[in-house]
Structure formats: C-alpha cells, structure tokens
Amino acid sequence: MKQVRIVAVGRIKTPHWLAAIDFYRKRIATPMRLDEKVVKDADPSLPMAKRLEKEAERLEALCRFGEETVVCLDERGKNMTSPAFAAWLTTLWDADRPPVFIIGGAFGIGPSLKAKTTHSLSFGAMTLPHELARVVLYEQLYRAESILSGSGYHHE
Incomplete structure (x- = not known):
C-alpha cells in the first residue's frame, strides 16, 4: 500500500x-x-530562532531518516507540476522510501532540520500560512492519486 506521512507544527x-x-x-x-x-508550537515568548530550534527538535524526533524520504515544505524549495509530483511519489513508493512531509509553524522550519531533509518542496514562491500549506498538500496528494489512477479529477 502507498504510504505518506505528514509531520506538522500546531x-x-x-x-x-x-x-x-x-x-x-x-x-x-x-x-x-x-x-x-502534530507537534506542539514552541513557546511564543521565545525569540524566533529559539522557537524554530525547539520546533525542529520536535519534528525531527518524528522522522525516520534512514527509512523515509524526508521532505520539507518551503517556499524556496523545488517547484513541480502536479503530474511531476505524482510521478515523483511513484518513484519513492517503488523504491520503498515513502515520503514524510514536514510542515513548519508560523516561522517555517528551522535550519538544522532543513539541512537534514532529503528534499525541499515548494507550492510557489509566495509564503503560505502553515495551515493553508497543509490543505494544499492534502489536495495535491489527492490530485496525485487521481492522476495515477486516471480518475479524471486532474485536467491537462
């Protein structure tokens, strides 16, 4: 069975x-x-760098770096079309390296965790609220599955 994990802040x-x-x-x-x-947001009274560090530690603890393809969602990441995303997911599943998508909190993903991820994926150059990024990821996973199954949801 195809597996996908999402690890998110908040x-x-x-x-x-x-x-x-x-x-x-x-x-x-x-x-x-x-x-x-889902991991808890870091204390809002902390400076931004410390918040990112705390949240990165919590996210990292839930990742299986040797078993999964760890992907951070970041506006500076790689852009893909929906069909390319579907094809990429297939290569991960075929290689038995299922994806785990990391979605940071209000300030993104800490640099220490970004450095450890396998891939960085963008939904566009604009910054999205982390809640909306999660919605977009779910929609793109559904779209990818519809592309792979030929259900007709995706139109070229």
Missing part, C-alpha cells in the same frame, strides 16, 4: 481549514495510507 484550529483537510483526507483514505503527527 494543530489546525480554524474550522474552514479543518473542513478542507477532512474533505481531501476522506478521499485519500482508500488508495493511500496517510498518517499525520
């Missing part, structure tokens, strides 16, 4: 983001085993 609190994630998660559930772990 639980989603806004109802419309929760609804959007639930919408795509339900559609992904059958063709793909999806696991999401």
Whole structure:
C-alpha cells in the first residue's frame, strides 16, 4: 500500500481549514495510507530562532531518516507540476522510501532540520500560512492519486 506521512507544527484550529483537510483526507483514505503527527508550537515568548530550534527538535524526533524520504515544505524549495509530483511519489513508493512531509509553524522550519531533509518542496514562491500549506498538500496528494489512477479529477 502507498504510504505518506505528514509531520506538522500546531494543530489546525480554524474550522474552514479543518473542513478542507477532512474533505481531501476522506478521499485519500482508500488508495493511500496517510498518517499525520502534530507537534506542539514552541513557546511564543521565545525569540524566533529559539522557537524554530525547539520546533525542529520536535519534528525531527518524528522522522525516520534512514527509512523515509524526508521532505520539507518551503517556499524556496523545488517547484513541480502536479503530474511531476505524482510521478515523483511513484518513484519513492517503488523504491520503498515513502515520503514524510514536514510542515513548519508560523516561522517555517528551522535550519538544522532543513539541512537534514532529503528534499525541499515548494507550492510557489509566495509564503503560505502553515495551515493553508497543509490543505494544499492534502489536495495535491489527492490530485496525485487521481492522476495515477486516471480518475479524471486532474485536467491537462
């Protein structure tokens, strides 16, 4: 079975983001085993660099670097089309190196963790709120599955 893990900072609190994630998660559930772990945001009174460091430690503890392809979501990462993303996921699954996508908090992903990741992926040059980035990731996973299965959701 195809596996994908998502490791993110902060639980989603806004109802419309929760609804959007639930919408795509339900559609992904059958063709793909999806696991999401959430770590607590660091103390907001800490300086930004210290917050990033604390959150990076929490995220890193949930990654299996020797077994998975660790991918951080970052606006400076690689851009892919949806069909290229679907093809890339297939190569990871075929190589038995399932992806784990890391989504940072309000300030992104700490540099120590970024340096350890296998890949960096961007959904565009603009900065997205981390909650919206999670929605976009779920939608793109659903889209990738629809491309691979030929369901017709994706149009070229």
